[in-house]
Amino acid sequence: MVEQAIRPMVEAIAAKAPYGWTEAVLHSRAGRGGSSVTGGYTVRGEYRNTGMPHPYAELMALGETLRTDRGWDPVSLELRCRPSGEYRLVVFHDAVTWMTGGGSGFHVVLDGDYRLPQPGRHQQPGTAAPAGAPELAAARFHTYLQRRAEILGHPEELPPPATPAALDDAERRLPADLRALYLIADGDGIDYDNRYLFQGNAWLSLESMVAEHSDWNAGERPWYGWDLEWASVVFDTTPADTVRRCGAHPGWLRFATGHDGNFLAVDTDPARDGRPGQILHTGRDYDEPSPTAI
Structure with a gap:
């Protein structure tokens, strides 16, 4: 071999x-x-x-x-x-x-079992109301698809929507605005051919989103070994105290990917000054998750 x-x-x-x-x-x-x-x-x-x-x-x-x-x-x-x-x-x-x-x-490496600290586990949680609005998210998504169709000269085929029952079974913490998008289409991939609708990232199907969450051990960042991790200090975001200082967190639900170990995730458990529903860039190339309001 x-x-x-x-x-x-x-x-x-x-x-x-x-x-x-x-x-x-x-x-x-x-x-x-x-x-x-x-x-x-x-x-x-x-x-x-x-x-x-x-x-x-x-x-x-x-x-x-x-x-x-x-x-x-x-x-x-x-x-x-x-x-x-x-x-x-x-x-x-x-x-x-x-x-x-x-x-x-x-x-x-003198202590191969040592792992870098995750200070975000102990940060004060946020108390703000959710950031998203489902009706507005659905309306903007339809407008986005319409403009893409005008540019391409034809509408793009998307998978059929996820059912409310499937959404309830898959992840009950899913924010209402992202849930509204899954009620329009269950991701943007058909037979492994993605449309890359979200900032050049493939939108995961509901099943794939749940699998990603499970693969990351319910929010624990995979350990890539000390050859890649020795300088992986987790910094704070700008503005500060909006996202927990972690490499990964159980409250981050990855719904889109660049197929390179990096993801867009919706944050359901932000730090003190963050809002539930904010979108994060997270993955192996990020040591400073950046929030974006949706």
């Missing part, structure tokens, strides 16, 4: 190699949170850290293999290749992490 994952990477490195190369070295980290690549070629005794391909799909496949076979996640690896087709692969999983990109070097 490892050979099947590595061989395409070796072939890609050789195919991208400059004339006269004698060795190529690729360093990577791979795991469920993603993969990273750095490295270069040696040509006539000089090392060049350019031109190295980025075989992310193959690295993710290798990470999945090692996670299944050995329980390692994430893994660090060094792959050395020669023009003859020979290669040497060294893979390890321990407390020493090879860092790539702007933070070159190594970092050492």
